[in-house]
Amino acid sequence: METMRDRFAPVVSRLLDEDPRVAVVLAEIGRDGFTEAQRRHPDRVVNVGIREQLLVGAGAGLALTGLRPVLHTFASFLVERPFEQVKLDLGHQDVGAVLVSAAASFDWPAGGYTHMAPGDVALLDTLDGWTVHVPGHPDEAEALLRHAVAAGDDKVYVRLSVRSNRRSNPVDGAGFRTVREGRSGVVVAVGPVLDDVLDAVAGLDVTVLYATTVRPFDAGALRRATESAGTDVVLVEPYLAGTSTPAANDALADVPHRVLGLGVGRRELRRYGNVADHVAAHGLDARSLRERIGRFVGERERAGAGAACP
Template sequence: MRNAFADELTKLGDIDPRLVMLSGDIGNRLFDKFRAKHPGRFFNCGVAEQNMMGVAAGLALSGLRPVAYTITPFVTTRCLEQIRVDVCYHEAPVIIVAVGAGLAYAGLGPTHHACEDIAFLRSLPGMVVCCPCDAWEVRAALRAALQQDRPVYIRMGKKGEPQIHAEVPAEFALGRALTVREGDEVCLVSTGNILPEVLHAADALAAHGHSVQVLSMHTVKPLDRAALARAFARCRVVATCEEHGAIGGLGAAVTEWMADSGTRAPPGGVVRFNTGDAFFRLSGEQEFAREQLGLTGHQIAERIERVLAGKAAA
């Protein structure tokens, strides 16, 4: 994902002179091409993320389009006050790009885990929250973010993620889910780079005769309410899947929409897959963390099977 981001950023920088890149002391070699082409529009702000966010807000309010980039906890939690007051309060069109979201940096410990960031950023007025599933959605999200006149948060994985789409989805738009698989019994609503696991779950369920729809809900704020309404109306079970905590993420957003809109749960209920309401304290890489947290494809499928069989509550 991060390589696709750097490449797309360079292409967009070639055609949009407003684009300015701010880095929080990482990715210097990653952005060599951008820096070589646009040396006056690349700034390494160092290990000073709060300052970087203030600079980004000032640039945005001066008519430029800054992109602020670093590892997820450091571009969100560490500078949340600056995002809230400098960026969101002034409706400054800053693009905040986080790398290594969720448990992508699981092996580096809790300082690098990011399972609360959607909740933090989604709660801020005016903020768009986008979680692409693969490199192609990253490119599409960056293009779409540049068309916004408000702040946008793009939450990426790290590297080596499987490609879901064959190319940039032509129908990509912020706030509009992408249908990856069609089905009418179970709907798996996924956000971010956990989608490959969700597709493995869909395959396992299909092998047992279940019709499974898979949605890439890349934008958590604003939600695609129309897509949710269709899924709730026709599917027996709807499940949300995310590498994020139980509070404030995609699952919470969907259940808030249910309550606010008066939408009834589907017959089999709503199942939420997430990292729970606890810090992940074990040592291991992302695959190990997902297995421990019940977020692998086979675990998702097994739990859905139990719900469909009436052996487990949603």
């Protein structure tokens, strides 16, 4: 099955042909996918080698000349290792770029902890002005890549994954999408966790919102959903658990509410395993999610039933 990353090089290669502002900066990872594009556009496809700080610095330099740089490598080498350059070369200099990651939370377990970055979105949250896309299907990845490159000179992070939902959903690069309505709580499913969430909540009377753009956080969609479904909110994110909990709390600050943040735990898993092993170990498989979500949204119902007893 085609992955999001399989779609990356062909899509960006076409963007290089279509838009003379687009440039690509690589740090060895993914270079083979741009061989033909580099032949056609040798001045706009740059491979800096295994120098991730230079990757970001070079991209910022291209942005200062008026180009729209697309930077790509594994998330741990794109966000964590060169974070100072992301903060200063892009943020402080007020120039934009499109950062496109792969591997992220645990997509390549055999690479070990050096190739895992479950805290990438949380780390970018310490900076101002970033848009963050988390597609859940290769078609969504293509649409969001195109949206990111076309987003003027904004700072955009696109988080690609080997995990994918069974089918794509329409994405607009902005708000959350309602995929299921209920009356006993709201579950926000981010990117590739949607299928497991829908399997988990089968039979539960909850609303499900699908999020592929998580920053800016769609506070309006969450508030509207809680008006009919109640203010018990579960966030299921494919990265560090609780990353979006502050944003959900801010969205509902003026009403009594509860938020449960589910995602990748902080404890390091020291056995490689495979992706499915890591999903299960962090409680993000459908069976574990059903238990955790069901217990959370059922607490208020049980409390209400108890209060009604004489």
